[in-house]
Amino acid sequence: MDLMTHSSTFLLPKISSKNGLALNYALVVLNQHIPRFTPLLWQHAQLRLCADGGANRLYDEMPQLFPHEEVFAVRNRYKPDVIKGDMDSIRTEVLDFYTNLGTRIIDESDDQTTTDLHKCIAFIDNFTPDLDKSNLCILVAGALGGRFDHEAGNINVLCRFSTMRIILLTDDCLILLLPSAYHHEIHIQSSVEGPYCGLIPIGMPSGSTTTTGLEWNLDNTAMKFGGLVSTSNIAKEQIVTVRSSSDLLWTISTKKA
Amino acid sequence: MGLMTHSSTFLLPKASIVGHGPALNYALVVLNQSLPRFTPLLWRHAQLRLCADGGANRLYDDMPQLFRYDDVFAVRNRYKPDVIKGDMDSIRTEVRDFYANLGTRIIDESHDQDTTDLHKCIAFIRDLMPDLDKSNLCVLVAGALGGRFDHEVGNINVVCRFATMRIILLSDDSLIHLLPSTYHHEIHVHSSVEGPHCGLIPIGVPSESTTTTGLQWNLSATKMRFGGLVSTSNIVKEGIVTVRSDSDLLWTISIKKA
Numbered sequence: 001m002d003l004m005t006h007s008s009t010f011l012l013p014k015i016s017s018k019n020g021l022a023l024n025y026a027l028v029v030l031n032q033h034i035p036r037f038t039p040l041l042w043q044h045a046q047l048r049l050c051a052d053g054g055a056n057r058l059y060d061e062m063p064q065l066f067p068h069e070e071v072f073a074v075r076n077r078y079k080p081d082v083i084k085g086d087m088d089s090i091r092t093e094v095l096d097f098y099t100n101l102g103t104r105i106i107d108e109s110d111d112q113t114t115t116d117l118h119k120c121i122a123f124i125d126n127f128t129p130d131l132d133k134s135n136l137c138i139l140v141a142g143a144l145g146g147r148f149d150h151e152a153g154n155i156n157v158l159c160r161f162s163t164m165r166i167i168l169l170t171d172d173c174l175i176l177l178l179p180s181a182y183h184h185e186i187h188i189q190s191s192v193e194g195p196y197c198g199l200i201p202i203g204m205p206s207g208s209t210t211t212t213g214l215e216w217n218l219d220n221t222a223m224k225f226g227g228l229v230s231t232s233n234i235a236k237e238q239i240v241t242v243r244s245s246s247d248l249l250w251t252i253s254t255k256k257a
Numbered sequence: 258m259g260l261m262t263h264s265s266t267f268l269l270p271k272a273s274i275v276g277h278g279p280a281l282n283y284a285l286v287v288l289n290q291s292l293p294r295f296t297p298l299l300w301r302h303a304q305l306r307l308c309a310d311g312g313a314n315r316l317y318d319d320m321p322q323l324f325r326y327d328d329v330f331a332v333r334n335r336y337k338p339d340v341i342k343g344d345m346d347s348i349r350t351e352v353r354d355f356y357a358n359l360g361t362r363i364i365d366e367s368h369d370q371d372t373t374d375l376h377k378c379i380a381f382i383r384d385l386m387p388d389l390d391k392s393n394l395c396v397l398v399a400g401a402l403g404g405r406f407d408h409e410v411g412n413i414n415v416v417c418r419f420a421t422m423r424i425i426l427l428s429d430d431s432l433i434h435l436l437p438s439t440y441h442h443e444i445h446v447h448s449s450v451e452g453p454h455c456g457l458i459p460i461g462v463p464s465e466s467t468t469t470t471g472l473q474w475n476l477s478a479t480k481m482r483f484g485g486l487v488s489t490s491n492i493v494k495e496g497i498v499t500v501r502s503d504s505d506l507l508w509t510i511s512i513k514k515a
Contacts, residue, residue, distance in 0.1 A: 115490060145403055148431040148509040149456030153489035160484055173406045198407030203483030204462055225461030226418055226505075231411035232373060247484075251406045 001243070004182035008174065010044045010139055010167075011037060011192040011254065023137040023165070026128075028120045029054035029080070030154070031089055032142030034061045035171045036257065041139050042078060047124065047131055049082045051116035053089030055098060057142060079103060084123055085116035115153045117143075121161050136165065143168035143175070155249070159203060162247065175251045177202075183243035186250060188213075188235045196253040198231040199223070199242065206246045213240035223248075258501070261440035265432065267302045267397055267425075268295060268450040268512070281395040281423070286378045287312035287338070288412070289347055290400030292319040293429045294515065299397050300336060305382065307340045309374035311347030313356060315400060337361060342381055343374035373411045375401075379419050394423065401426035401433070413507070417461060420505065433509045435460075441501035444508060446471075446493050454511040456489040457481070457500065464504045471498035481506075 010025055027045035029038070031053030039062070042048060050058055062078045063071040075097070083090065083098060084106040099105055108119055117140065124131070124138060143154045158166050158177045168175040174193070178184045188194050199209065205224030211217045215234035223229055235252065242248065267283055285303035287296070289311030297320070300306060308316055320336045321329040333355065341348065341356060342364040357363055366377055375398065382396060401412045416424045416435050426433040432451070436442045446452050457467065463482030469475045473492035481487055493510065500506065 144406060144409075146430050147454060147511050148402060148428075148433050149454060149458075149489040149491070149511075151402075152456060152458050152487060152507075152509070156483055156487045156489070162484065170406075172404050175406055196405060196407060198410060200407075200410050201461075203459075225414055226420065229410060229414045231407040231414070233407070251410075253405050253407075 001181070001183050003185060004179070005185045005187065006176065006250070007187040008189045008193050008252075010041055010137070012189060013040070014043050023135045024132050026124050026131065026136065026138045028117065028124075028138060028140045029058055030117060030140060030142040031057060032145045033171070034058065034065075035141055035169055035254075036065065037254070038062070038141050039065060039078075041141060041169070045139065047082075047128060048080045049084060049120050049123070050080045051120045052083070052085030052087055054116075054142065055080065055083045055090050055094050059091075059094045059097065076101065082106060082123070084108065084120050086111065086119075115150075115157065117154050117157050118160070121157055121164070121166065125161070125164065138164065138166045140166060140168045142170065144170045144173075155202065158249070159247065169254070171254070173251055173253050175249055178242055178244065178248045178250050180244050180246050180248075184241060184250075186213075186240040186242065188238050188240060188252070190235075190238070191255070193252050193254050194235045197233050197235050197240070198229070198251045199233070199244075200229055200231075200249040200251065201225070202247060202249045204246055206244050206248060209242065209244040209248065211240065211242050213237035259440050260443060261437070262443045262445065263434065263508070264445040265447050265451050265510075267299055267395070269447060270298070281393050284382050284394060284396045286375065286382075286396060286398045287316055288375060288398060288400040289315055290403045290428070291315065292323070293399050293427055293512075294323065295512075296320070296399050297323060297336075299399060299427070303397065305340075306338045307342060307378050307381070308338045309378045310341070310343030310345055312374075312400060313338065313341045313348050313352050317349075317352045317355065334359065340364060340381070342366065342378050344369065344377075373408075373415065375412050375415045376418070379415055379422065379424065383419065383422065396422060396424045398424060398426045400428065402428040402431070413460065416507075417505065427512075429512065431509050431511050433507050436500055436502065436506045436508050438502050438504050438506075442499060442508075444471075444498040444500065446496055446498060446510070448493070448496070449513070451510050451512050452493040455491050455493050455498075456487070456509045457491070457502075458487055458489070458507040458509065459483070459504060460507045462504050464502050464506060467500065467502040467506065469498065469500050471495035
């Protein structure tokens with residue numbers, strides 16, 4: 001079974017590949033309150049998309065993260081490459097502003113069968129020939145909070161695109177998929193994340209999970225909703241390893257500044 | 258298969274019996290997230306009010322903000338929980354002292370690190386309150402979503418673990434409860450306070466067959482699973498939504514802003 005390594009270098013100031021991961025990042029901004037570290041994610045990303053109303057959030061909230069700067073200077077600096085979705089949330093003045101700046105607007109209001117995040121991930125997967133996909137990681141800002149069905153829909157996008165690295169991010173935590181086809185090494189960047197973490201059997205019970213590096217390690221332990229789900233766990237060591245018979249979600253808290 | 262009826266009467270001003278099921282007795286558990294704006298309404302409906310550890314901080318800090326024209330201490334005195342329970346690692350000393358002096362029962366379970374604070378509260382309600390008619394009991398949980406995702410999942414897992422109890426997780430934006438597969442379900446939608454956005458989520462195991470009526474995109478013996486179809490961003494079209502499934506589902510519906 002192959003090894004898959006994970007590391008939240010996108011939460012660290014932009015530096016060269018410290019641990020051999022050398023990932024290319026894309027950023028998708030959703031329609032929730034943007035995390036305080038969004039400018040850092042922006043810096044790491046080669047491609048920046050807003051999913052529909054995510055453009056409103058960028059427009060309204062990015063200047064609030066730079067209170068000493070002039071509002072329009074910030075808005076001009078944080079210009080997304082693409083705005084995509086069914087366009088039922090984006091405000092007209094926001095759409096016009098970014099259109100005038102040169103952002104590509106892709107209106108998919110005809111497609112009501114997939115979420116805006118799904119459309120953005122599919123776009124990145126299929127229509128970005130210039131982006132090196134072999135080491136691609138998609139960062140999704142504002143993936144949690146708000147309506148629970150939206151949250152469940154975002155998590156399902158992780159599961160549907162399980163061969164891609166996609167990380168859901170909020171002010172409080174991050175979530176990513178640990179596909180069962182690999183065993184996993186998670187390098188904890190303790191200056192920016194942890195120690196609270198969890199492993200969640202998403203979609204089906206897990207017959208057997210084994211971990212190292214946690215306060216409460218699992219040892220061929222079964223997990224399921226209605227039984228044991230590993231939440232409020234604590235990362236004790238710098239590397240956490242996980243292997244499981246089925247796909248799990250890994251979640252870890254992000255530290256306040 | 259028996260029928261189970263659901264109705265968000267706790268979001269309406271008066272909990273009247275509207276003729277579609279037994280009148281429920283409510284208990285309220287306040288968790289450590291920002292209080293939903295309708296918490297005073299939930300409080301009024303509830304016969305028993307608990308705070309899970311840091312939920313007491315939220316009550317103390319946030320309830321006065323919902324009554325900006327009232328004196329802060331008047332509000333705090335009025336919204337006094339019956340019990341504060343949990344491992345006590347979040348509650349502030351001045352909050353704990355304030356409620357202890359008011360007569361709130363403080364149950365310190367800091368020795369128990371195996372279960373979440375919500376689990377402790379639900380178990381408490383289930384085991385130690387014989388006065389409350391449990392067959393018609395519905396536990397409302399305020400502040401169940403938001404914050405750390407592992408907490409949220411832990412709260413959802415409490416709903417799954419106590420599958421024979423009615424437990425409703427509430428935030429400002431939505432509510433969630435379990436639809437056990439042993440029943441078929443009638444969900445009476447109160448469109449003045451909830452909807453239309455809704456979803457059905459196969460929590461824990463894939464669902465081989467779910468059938469619904471009353472939704473924009475109904476399911477018809479349809480399979481659902483994470484990695485495939487999960488019914489989200491659905492829309493309630495009728496006053497009653499029916500659901501039957503071969504496995505437990507979570508029902509979620511949006512809550513309307515004031």
